Amino acid sequence: MTSTRSTEISLRVNGETHSLTVDNRTTLLDALRERLDLTGTKKGCDQGQCGACTVLLDRQRVNSCLQLAVAAEGRDVTTIEGLADGEELHPVQQAFVDLDGYQCGYCTPGQICSAVAVIEELAREWPSAATDDVRRPPAVSEEEIRERMSGNLCRCGAYVNIVRAVTQAAKNEQVNA
Amino acid sequence: MREFDYRRAADAHEAVALLSGEPEARFLGGGTNLVDLMKTGVENPALLVDVRGLPLDRIEVAGDGALTIGATMTNSDLAAHPEVRHRYPALAEAVLAGASGQLRNMATVGGNLLQRTRCGYFTDLSRPCNKREPGSGCSALNGEHHNHAILGWSEHCVATNPSDMAVALAAFDAVVRVLTPEGSAEIPLADFYLPVGDTPHRETALPDGALITGVTLPAAPVAARSRYRKVRERASYAFANGSIAAALHVEDGTVRDVRIAFGAVASRPWRAREAERALIGGPATPEAFAAAADAELAAARPLAHNGYKVPLIRNLVVSTLTELQEAAR
Numbered sequence: 001m002t003s004t005r006s007t008e009i010s011l012r013v014n015g016e017t018h019s020l021t022v023d024n025r026t027t028l029l030d031a032l033r034e035r036l037d038l039t040g041t042k043k044g045c046d047q048g049q050c051g052a053c054t055v056l057l058d059r060q061r062v063n064s065c066l067q068l069a070v071a072a073e074g075r076d077v078t079t080i081e082g083l084a085d086g087e088e089l090h091p092v093q094q095a096f097v098d099l100d101g102y103q104c105g106y107c108t109p110g111q112i113c114s115a116v117a118v119i120e121e122l123a124r125e126w127p128s129a130a131t132d133d134v135r136r137p138p139a140v141s142e143e144e145i146r147e148r149m150s151g152n153l154c155r156c157g158a159y160v161n162i163v164r165a166v167t168q169a170a171k172n173e174q175v176n177a
Numbered sequence: 178m179r180e181f182d183y184r185r186a187a188d189a190h191e192a193v194a195l196l197s198g199e200p201e202a203r204f205l206g207g208g209t210n211l212v213d214l215m216k217t218g219v220e221n222p223a224l225l226v227d228v229r230g231l232p233l234d235r236i237e238v239a240g241d242g243a244l245t246i247g248a249t250m251t252n253s254d255l256a257a258h259p260e261v262r263h264r265y266p267a268l269a270e271a272v273l274a275g276a277s278g279q280l281r282n283m284a285t286v287g288g289n290l291l292q293r294t295r296c297g298y299f300t301d302l303s304r305p306c307n308k309r310e311p312g313s314g315c316s317a318l319n320g321e322h323h324n325h326a327i328l329g330w331s332e333h334c335v336a337t338n339p340s341d342m343a344v345a346l347a348a349f350d351a352v353v354r355v356l357t358p359e360g361s362a363e364i365p366l367a368d369f370y371l372p373v374g375d376t377p378h379r380e381t382a383l384p385d386g387a388l389i390t391g392v393t394l395p396a397a398p399v400a401a402r403s404r405y406r407k408v409r410e411r412a413s414y415a416f417a418n419g420s421i422a423a424a425l426h427v428e429d430g431t432v433r434d435v436r437i438a439f440g441a442v443a444s445r446p447w448r449a450r451e452a453e454r455a456l457i458g459g460p461a462t463p464e465a466f467a468a469a470a471d472a473e474l475a476a477a478r479p480l481a482h483n484g485y486k487v488p489l490i491r492n493l494v495v496s497t498l499t500e501l502q503e504a505a506r
Contacts, residue, residue: 004182004183005180005181005182007183023180024180024181024182024183024225025178025180025181025215027212046216047213047216048209048213048279048280051277051279054279057282060253060282061278061279061282062279062282062283063209063279063280063283066207066208066209066212066213066280066283067208067212067283068183068205068208068212068225070183071183071185071205071208071227071229114278114279117278117282118278121253121278124257125257126253126256126257127256127257127262127269127273128273128278129270129273129274129413131273133266134256134262134266134269134270134273135262135263135266146413147412147413148278150277150412150413150414151276151277151278151279151280151414152277
């Protein structure tokens with residue numbers, strides 16, 4: 001078998017296709033930050049424990065630090081840079097601003113990408129560990145949001161306002177749906 | 178991280194063929210455990226065969242009601258599936274009790290079955306570990322082991338299996354379906370995880386080079402009334418200190434069918450057959466539930482710092498079975 005330690009891939013990020021050759025060891029996180037200069041996605045623990053690197057892959061949230069770039073080929077990546085519509089913030093971004101859902105801001109891009117997906121998961125009636133009866137659709141409640149956002153750590157401890165911001169955005173989405 | 182080759186397989190047979198004769202190759206599913214272990218140097222594959230895109234990402238329902246869950250289905254899709262939520266709620270609850278939303282979106286069913294222990298010494302390359310380096314010794318036996326095994330361990334390894342999903346699968350008599358270069362085979366989950374003995378590095382009965390293609394859950398009416406409960410050191414996103422998957426069917430106060438499995442107590446999900454035997458045909462009372470738990474836990478050998486797990490599991494048995502019985506009334 002011929003040895004191929006690096007691979008030519010095309011990555012579709014925020015609607016734009018990029019062709020690049022990556023060492024197979026490169027994570028999606030490093031490809032975004034170091035190769036495509038999309039530094040909004042943050043590196044926290046680099047072990048899948050903190051959620052700072054959360055991006056959307058085919059519209060589902062993932063830890064980009066554990067996703068090999070080579071294995072993301074052909075899939076749609078959305079980062080924090082791809083959420084706003086021009087100058088108009090995404091409703092979840094706006095809710096974080098309105099309700100002061102951050103302090104230092106380092107975990108915020110991951111929190112917001114995760115929250116965007118949480119709201120979609122609730123709309124699809126996915127259950128969570130906070131759902132009383134998994135046979136029934138989950139409620140849109142602070143308890144559900146808290147559980148679903150548990151993969152995103154905030155060392156400043158801004159959780160109170162993060163939960164308020166995500167809950168408000170989720171309830172607005174419910175009204176508009 | 179060591180450099181590695183990367184191949185993507187189009188179907189299960191191609192995946193098995195690509196891995197064949199490559200002892201240093203690994204299948205790549207969601208990568209949530211494997212990529213992490215490659216970063217820390219515990220795993221050093223020369224080739225990754227990517228199986229995530231294989232067409233094994235759905236649930237098939239057989240005529241007799243059995244479910245076959247495809248190996249590349251994500252943990253999220255498994256927990257959200259209506260057949261699982263309604264007919265095996267403890268399985269949906271177990272999956273949702275594990276990891277985070279992000280990780281469940283990546284992790285596959287096959288990968289979940291093969292995830293490695295979270296014993297801190299296993300990932301600490303500076304310390305002896307028989308699982309990582311056979312013959313080097315077990316650092317946990319007389320070290321930090323407050324969350325290690327109380328059942329089925331040996332002096333060679335006291336680590337636990339970290340999967341929540343596998344506990345529910347064990348309770349419902351799941352069968353693991355595999356593909357090898359010789360053909361397909363089935364391994365009951367009860368035989369899938371090997372006893373620790375003196376070979377803790379050999380964790381499963383999976384033949385060399387075999388690919389997990391799915392997991393079959395036999396039809397089990399009792400599973401429709403089932404629960405998974407998990408005790409951990411924080412409210413969410415942590416491995417268990419102890420967990421239980423249980424299902425109960427009572428008629429006129431008498432236990433007609435019961436399934437019980439424990440998590441975080443052994444190197445494998447622990448099916449509590451002694452407890453089940455003690456309960457069948459007897460009264461469904463808290464006293465009977467406690468006696469059944471004691472019958473199972475008579476075999477427990479707690480370590481110096483994890484004796485709390487014995488009453489923890491006993492209490493989980495009593496409270497979970499009591500809850501199931503009250504919900505059925």
